[in-house]
Amino acid sequence: MIEGRIIKGIGGFYYIETEKGLYECRARGIFRKNKITPLVGDFVKISVVDEDNKKGVVEEIQERKTExxxxxxxxxxxxxxxxxxxxxxxxxxxxxxxxxxxxxxxxxxxxxxxxxxxxxxxxxxxxxxxxxxxxxxxxxxxxxxxxxxxxxxxxxxxxxxxxxxxxxxxxxxxxxxxxxxxxxxxxxxxxxxxxxxxxxxxxxxxxxxxxxxxxxTPGFSSLTLDDIEDIDLKDYFIEFEDYDDCKFGSRCIHQNEPNCAVKEAVENGEIPKERYESYIQLLNEIRQGKRRY
The missing domain is CATH 3.40.50.300 (P-loop containing nucleotide triphosphate hydrolases)
Known part of the structure; x- marks a missing residue:
């Protein structure tokens, strides 16, 4: 097998850049059966079915560092x-x-x-x-x-x-x-x-x-955060990390809790008000989304 990287995927065809050139490949059915979709950026192993026309099959997907x-x-x-x-x-x-x-x-x-x-x-x-x-x-x-x-x-x-x-x-x-x-x-x-x-x-x-x-990548006019839990959202607002002395510690969601260090930092101008308001908006959207299911 040959190792390479998916640089493009269109209509079920994956284009794999390898040291032997660019191959057009389909993915093994086992990926679909296991609900795994090859992604652009994946490091893969392919088998060659037609060297003259650079055709192959994706056999393995290496572990992803990010997705x-x-x-x-x-x-x-x-x-x-x-x-x-x-x-x-x-x-x-x-x-x-x-x-x-x-x-x-x-x-x-x-x-x-x-x-x-x-x-x-x-x-x-x-x-x-x-x-x-x-x-x-x-x-x-x-x-x-x-x-x-x-x-x-x-x-x-x-x-x-x-x-x-x-x-x-x-x-x-x-x-x-x-x-x-x-x-x-x-x-x-x-x-x-x-x-x-x-x-x-x-x-x-x-x-x-x-x-x-x-x-x-294609542009997007909206993005959902359906797979993020409300308790985890605060971890992705990195400026909150400097304010960890809330009354409820790591359980504080920085919304309605008393003695919240993050809310105090917003009031004092240490955390931008716009970012905090965005955080609350996203937090509410996540909760509303969870209630729909």
């Missing part, structure tokens, strides 16, 4: 979460959803804010002032003005990175700026609905000419 549900991708070590400062308007609740899902997989997180050439109301600084004190690096870029593209390259170099974010924020355009070999399709923002048109239809890993791999 994201949306976007569905495995074995990345860093998430670049991309939002625009304008057109479409950034929704911080959605940004926090992406952060929670990336934190759950223990990924290093960098926030990229695009279209800063359109930033006429200081949105970049407002968002930066919320997230940098929490421990996240925030980089503002302009594809049009080629601004700070090198800073993004530094974050990508020698890493396996997922680009995630809503449609229309310029993820594909940014990747085209980073490496001209990509030539990814890009789309405009719909004037009617003020959301981006979906130009990336599937997750795909691309090799960077300066080292590392990056996944361009």
């Amino acid at each position: 994201l549900v949306r976007p569905p991708i495995a074995n990345v070590n860093k998430a670049l979460i991309v939002f625009a400062v304008k057109n479409p308007t950034p929704h911080l609740s959605l940004l926090d959803r992406f952060i929670v899902l990336a934190e759950r997989e223990n990924l290093e997180i960098v926030i990229i804010l695009t279209k800063i050439d359109l930033d006429d109301d200081n949105t970049f600084e407002k968002i930066k002032n919320i997230y940098e004190p929490c421990g996240y690096k925030v980089i503002g870029v302009s594809n049009l003005e080629n601004k700070n593209i090198d800073k993004v390259k530094e974050e990508l170099k020698d890493n396996t990175v997922v680009f995630a974010g809503p449609s229309g924020v310029g993820k594909s355009s940014l990747l085209n700026q980073i490496d001209s070999n990509f030539q990814l399709k890009t789309g405009d923002v719909s004037d009617k609905i003020k959301r981006g048109k979906h130009t990336t239809r599937h997750a795909e890993l691309f090799e960077l000419k300066f080292g590392g791999m990056v996944a361009d």
Whole structure:
């Protein structure tokens, strides 16, 4: 068998990059029987059924180090979460959803804010002032003005990175700026609905000419946290970690409990109010979702 990595999956076909070239493969039926779906980013072993036409079968999937549900991708070590400062308007609740899902997989997180050439109301600084004190690096870029593209390259170099974010924020355009070999399709923002048109239809890993791999992924307008328990959500808001002297200790959910250190930190301006409000919103959504089942 040959070892390789899935770089693309479309319609039940998986494209495996190996030292012997790229193979188009189907997966063994046993995976479907065991309810296992191969993911882009998976390290696999394949058997070759047609060497001339580079056809094979996925026989084994190696243990995953990380696994994201949306976007569905495995074995990345860093998430670049991309939002625009304008057109479409950034929704911080959605940004926090992406952060929670990336934190759950223990990924290093960098926030990229695009279209800063359109930033006429200081949105970049407002968002930066919320997230940098929490421990996240925030980089503002302009594809049009080629601004700070090198800073993004530094974050990508020698890493396996997922680009995630809503449609229309310029993820594909940014990747085209980073490496001209990509030539990814890009789309405009719909004037009617003020959301981006979906130009990336599937997750795909691309090799960077300066080292590392990056996944361009479909944009999402909403993300659910159905598989996260309410008691665990606080663990993915990393700024809460510094305030562990609540009256109820680790059992404190930082909502209605008395003598809560996190709530006191919010009142004192030590934790951004916007992040705490987002946390409460997500907490309530998780509870409502659990009640539906």
